[in-house]
Amino acid sequence: MTKKSKALALHLFTIASLAGVFFILPEYHSGIVARVLVLTIYAMGYNLLFGYTGLLSLGHALFFASGMYGLGLAMQYLHLSPITGLIAGLAFAAFVSTVIGFLALRTSGVAFMIVTLMFAQAGYLTILLLGEYTRGDEGFVIKQSQRMISGFDLSDATNRYFVALALFSVCLLIIGWIVQSGFGKTLVAIRENEERAKMLGYNVQLHKWFAVIISGTMSGAAGAIYALLFGYVGATFATVQYSIFPLLYVLLGGAGTTIGPLIGALFMFYLIDISSQFTNAYLLIAGVALIFLTLYAPQGLAGVVRKHVIRWLP
């Protein structure tokens, strides 16, 4: 088998086992996995920029929130259907990431991190400022009656799981296809040596811009799907913490691997979920994990596997 078909087989196997696992899991856990799948979409979007292009953003919550509010506000005030709402969310996230990418990519390294952080903070504060419509920190609920696609109830646990899985699968296959394509290989080349990529005649700036747009739009898609499936839109999702989470998931699972974000999100979500039963200081886990990962395993779990066991891991 070629590397490409091996990668595709791995992705299809992952999707199939996630579908099968639903019938074994108790309801509480299938609810969590549905949530994790949506957050994995977010982390996969983040990974395209951080893991494959080498651009560390500290402001992806802005894109997540763009998708979430794009869908949420459109459904709340324009009474759009879930499908058109999702399109509105995607369009808004694409618009925001196009603008932010254009501006932020004029900087690099630490300045890029701070600029994205500042834009995200400005976005979060704007949500609070427009509290009259966004309901600020409190957020608003998308009514169950609105979350129906011609009789198909998105708030039902089984439906929710399989919709999350379906959308996750689409994103996983898109990412798998992108990183195998010439475009994806160029992104990796930029990550490894930007000057050389430029010397070879690639338009580095344009590639990076596309990477931000795809990454931001996918993160926005996650935000919109989250709002749609769980029926809640709130400013918490725009805070710095939600910019840190995908970084944490990707670092833990393995930056620059297609299944790393899933592993990282699953692992970290359960770690935080379990520890929050014992203490209210559950973010301590996140802090300790960040420090240990930077110190000892910057390539993450899947990265270690790729280095020592399965060298073809996409």
Add this chain to the structure above:
Amino acid sequence: MEFGPHLLLATLEGAISAAVLALIAVGLSIVFGIMRVVNVAHGEFYMLGAVMAWWITSHVGGHPAIGFLLALIVAPIMVGSIAALADHLILRRINYDPERTIVATIGLLYVLQQLTLMTFGADARPVEAPFNMRIALPWFENGVDGWSMYWPWGLSTTTYKLAVIVAAVVVLVGLWLFMTRTRAGLIMRATQLNRDMALAHGIPVEKIYALVFGLGAGLAALASVLVVPIQQAHYLMGGDPLLLAFIVVIIGGLGSIPGTIVAAILIGMSDGIISVFFSPTLAKILATLLVAFVLIFRPQGLMGKPAK
């Protein structure tokens, strides 16, 4: 209150936040200037200073000034030591790589914040000021019978608030003398100019880095001990000062101490004044956007010189 007295009051409050902000931001700035790393956990060192001040003052009896003076000395040293230890255990091992340092200090931020939550608790706790006399301020008005002086209701400040401004100025002058007139300061500046050359001349760069990281954190802690009798100690109090300090350091020019101080006065005063008259959220949005655009279009800061 009328507009004039109100503005005076806002300016006074602004001057206090500018003084405190200058201390925090200079701490962040020397760490960036000398070590070339961004310390995201800086706000948590500020928070730790306040929490320790509460702990010390609540364990020392007698006049509140005794406990406060003790806190003013002990808390910055303890926080500085914690920072130096973190530098030794974490930053040194990742070789001060700029991006990995940011990720690691984000981790450190959560660890310090959550450990404080576990031990200190989620309540805000007050610290009594060592002295606190109310001073009413007069206002002059040109009325029908010429200039007259009167005492508007609510226009007042306290001796302690004025002392905070004086103390901040003293510390900043002391820091400036330390950096320019002492051997240790000279060594720090040498390390800033050229790390490898300093190393070649036998300067223990790693020890200097630990010292600088501790000094930066100590300054933040000192600022919070000064401010804690006005505010209260709380485990989440580090967030806002961190953001403001970032804004100040970037607008003042990364690593430039005079630029940082000027920007602190500018931002502190305008934040105080804008927040009184307009929405504080709007003021923060404008400030964060300003930072982003300064970094994009004028990365050397408003005061800094362009990179050669």
